[in-house]
Amino acid sequence: MTRQDEDIDGFFSTARVSARDEAVVLGTEDYRDFLQRHDDPELAALRGMTYEKFTAVRQQNEFLAALLRDWDALYAEPFVGVTADGVVQEGLYRLQRGGTADDALVSAAEHALSALTDDQRRRVRYPVDAPDWRGWSNPEFVFHRNGLRLEDVADDQAEAILDLVAASLSAEGYARVREAMALNGLLGELTDLPNVMNERSYWFALFGTPSPAEPWGWQLYGHHVCVNFVTVGGRDVIAPAFIGGEPATTGDRPPLFDERERLAVRLASSLTPEQRAEAVVYDSVLDPAMPEGRLHPADERHVGGAFRDNRVVPYEGILAGRLSAEQVALLRAITADFLLLLREPQRQRTLAEFDAHLAETRFSWYGATDGSQPVYFRIQSPVILAEYDNHAGVWLNNRLPARFHVHTTLRMPNGNDYGTATIASWKADGRP
Secondary structure (H helix, E strand, O other), rough: OOOOOEEOOOOOOOOOOOOOOOHHHHHHOOOOHHHOOOOHHHHOOOOOHHHHHHHHOOOOOOHHHHHHHHHHHHHOOOOOOOOOOOOOOOOOOOOOOOOOOOOOHHHHHHHHHHOHHHHHHHHEEEEEOOHHHHOOOOOOOOOOOOOOOHHHOOOHHHHHHHHHHHHHHHHHHHHHHHHHHHHHHHHHHHHHHOOOOOOOOOOEEEEOOOOOOOEEEEEEEEEEEEEEEEEOEEEEEEEEEEEEEEOOOOOOOOOOHHHHHHHHHHHHHHHHHHHHHHHHHOOOOOOOOOOOOEEEEEEEEOOOOOOOOOOOOOOOOEEHHOHHHHHHHHHHHHHHHOOOOOOHHHHHHHHHHHHHHHHHHHEEEOOOOOOOOEEEEEEEEEEEEEEEEOOOOOOOOOOOOEEEEEEEEEEEOOHHHHHHHHHHHHHHOOOO
């Protein structure tokens, strides 16, 4: 992490956003080959700091200070939702009448609240329409402080909160969230910064009043795990969701998104030359053909990250209608993996919405299609924006994107992030 001439700061370099004529080729190395020296002076200077002290130090950095000013400006905008052209498509998220949340979910929320003190309950609760929903972010330093930080509460209180998270998600989805949290803990061990990065360095907030029919939800966010869950009238929405990992594997088990990447490479490698000409937008993740501003030092290629609630993301890539039936099946399987956090039958209901807009769905790819390079890909339709991006190192010292640092995002475009459009449908149906 030693500062070099091309560094933006000690964590971010210009190399991660600099165009390269040559491709970034993946080798046989793994994350252990890019560990920082334990005595690196910039790491050593952070040791022993609390997360608040670390935050204060990091926010003095000029690059991050400018980023946070940009985030503040985006946060101040009224919520509209991600769109393809700046115009929200209405009527995409219709709520069926008569649905209710299951009693076990409501009970888990009530149990979590009962485990807290009066002061903690006051701090953790927000109105269901509070703008604080939009305050989540994924770095290891703190920006907004929504609710309670899990490492600051008693073990039984954190367990009750995580029980609510488990009750709200599928078993597989909860396992993925906890694995990403565990990888954050591993990163804290590798850097010897356990007060900055650990399995409980996450903020939790509850929005609304737990109820079988009325809208409510919760938010869990921190480094590489940001999940927003809303339930209303028997329908669950999990968006925005941001899950990643650096490293994305412990080395003794498959990477965090191994199956998703395998399916995506299988789809990309199956493209005919004609299909590839439409689907492959850029030949490399650092393609010189990218327009100015397409790469961001913090976000790199992904477009649906923190504070991007109103981003205009034009469609690119190949229409699903140009794919074969087998390729469409792969596209749908990849989408299902992005929706893994949803319980059944919630996942199937959301997939049904995806199916209903298949004719408008596009698949875009950056990089080689054979798995030999780091990649970015996106699935986008009126009802989903899902993306996968390989990143350069922040705490590891790979200065170019690699498979062992991954960011994934999930958005519900046209106003349904935070379940906003679904709640509006609930209200429009005569519910108070």
